[in-house]
Amino acid sequence: MECKHYEKLLSPYLENSLSLDERKAVKAHLDICQDCRSLLGFMQETIKSLSDFPEVEVTHDLFNRLRQIPEKKNRFKLRFDFLLRPSLQPVFAAATILLTLFSFYAFNPNRDQINRSVNRQMHLGFSKIEKLYARAESFTDSLGEYKDDIMVSLKNLNPLSGDE
């Protein structure tokens, strides 16, 4: 318990940053505690070894790769910067929705069923359109038939001729 307390003070003890009283207390403990004295020695060795860790050289290959980073960044900026414009956000949103729908279709295990259902719906749609077209033709035919009768009636009904 006592050693735990003094262990924490070993680093500031080596740096001479303890108060006079604390320093005296640590020194007194070290005089009687072999373990803490040994630990202090290992701490001194540790600090010495760390300060002597030589620097690693950057390889030529890494150096070149680092120098190319700004060029790559600028190239990207010139070519693709327009993609980051806020005005393109709705386009990206629409593209995302389309992609989601496409992937839902493309990776759906019941794709054949979906194809059949789509074909049936399209077929029904086409037949409805054909029916409408036929009805429109018959309507124009009947209008043609009535046209002659209407013209005859208008001629007979000469509005300038009489008291009627």
Add this chain to the structure above:
Amino acid sequence: MLVNIHSKRIFNLAYQFSGSYQAAEDLTQEIFLKLYYSLPKFDINKNFNAWLMTLSKNYLIDQYRKKKLENASRDEFNEHLLVSDTYKGPEEGILEKENKKMIWKGFDHLSPDIRMAVILKDIQEKKYDEIAEIMSLPLGTVKSRVSRGRLLLAKTLKEKKEKSNGM
């Protein structure tokens, strides 16, 4: 220009922190990429070196947590890479290399925040107030982290030496 001046310092920080040469190369590239994107945000009234070190420190600790580097072990202490410049006689040289190997592996036992504080203080030999600025921490917290890191490394060294001496 930036690469010429700062690449060695950043690469060394990444290597000392991650312990892996390959990872350090990747991390250095990522830090420089981040640096180029963050440059417009830099306040010219501030200290650029401290700002760059803060950016690097944040990136390294983030990546350490994201990529679960705590489970990855450090490279073997490479004598070709970390060979000391100064020759101190055969016996002393061997002892020091052994110590360095044990301490290098001992970094595995330090949490990223403590590891970073020890690297900045004892390997890169920065002052406490510089480290406090880089790590955006109060001076007392930095001192406490360095002290805890040194203690853990000293205990690891002691344990390994006692084991190798058969005690």
